[in-house]
Amino acid sequence: MVPLTIATELLTAAIALSGLPAITPEQLPPLYAVSRTDLAQLICPQQPQQCPSMAAVFDSEGYRILILSTLDLKDPEDNSFLVHELVHVLQFKQHGDAGFDSCQRVVASERAAYAVQNRYLAVRGLFSQQGMMMRYTQCPPEKTDRETNPLAPPARPAIGESPS
Numbered sequence: 001m002v003p004l005t006i007a008t009e010l011l012t013a014a015i016a017l018s019g020l021p022a023i024t025p026e027q028l029p030p031l032y033a034v035s036r037t038d039l040a041q042l043i044c045p046q047q048p049q050q051c052p053s054m055a056a057v058f059d060s061e062g063y064r065i066l067i068l069s070t071l072d073l074k075d076p077e078d079n080s081f082l083v084h085e086l087v088h089v090l091q092f093k094q095h096g097d098a099g100f101d102s103c104q105r106v107v108a109s110e111r112a113a114y115a116v117q118n119r120y121l122a123v124r125g126l127f128s129q130q131g132m133m134m135r136y137t138q139c140p141p142e143k144t145d146r147e148t149n150p151l152a153p154p155a156r157p158a159i160g161e162s163p164s
Contacts, residue, residue, distance in 0.1 A: 006073050007031055007082070010125040014086035017116045017123075023093050029058070031082070040067060055081040058088040060100065064090070076124040083120045084130070085112040103139030110134055 008025045015022045040048035043066070048087050055078075056067040065085045071078040091099050091109055100106050114131030153160060 004028075006079075007086075010079055010083050011086050013120055014083050014090060014116060017083075017119045018087050018090060018112065020087070020090035021094055023090065027093065028086075029063045029065055029089060031067060033064050033071070035069055038053040039066055039068060056085045058092070060088075060092050060097065074139065077121065077126055077128060080117045080120050080126075084113045086118040087116045102142065104142065107134065107137050107139055110137075135150045 004025060007028055010025070011025060011028060014020075033040070036052070036064070037048070039054055039057070040051040042059075044051040055071060056065060058065050065082070067082060069086070071081065073079060073082075087108065091112070099109060110131065111134050114134055117130050122153060
């Protein structure tokens with residue numbers, strides 16, 4: 001398990017940099033250091049080879065954070081991955097499962113966590129950028145009420161938009 005003092009320090013940073021409502025250290029999920037193989041197997045059990053680059057993950061179902069056992073918790077770059085996951089904990093505490101219930105919300109959640117992670121690094125004079133591929137991540141269009149329920153009334157066009 002990760003020492004509570006480090007987790008508390010990083011939680012404080014995640015709260016300050018994200019602007020999300022604070023939680024107490026007692027509300028933190030347990031943090032477990034695991035091997036790369038175990039992390040991939042736990043997160044991607046069907047295809048563990050698809051998760052080779054993960055350094056940490058917040059498991060909302062098990063309410064725990066898993067981090068690679070090879071991370072050096074004295075290194076700010078390595079700690080930034082834990083800050084990222086702590087942002088997800090704060091998001092989960094604020095929105096529950098609803099904050100992660102669609103592709104659009106998951107992408108927004110990831111973008112916010114990467115933004116905090118990168119601010120954490122910049123404040124420490126490190127200018128490496130994490131999550132740059134999130135800029136290009138797109139979700140398929142969400143189904144409209146009409147697509148999921150043919151009896152729903154047609155959507156009204158936005159002001160200035162012509163009806164289809």
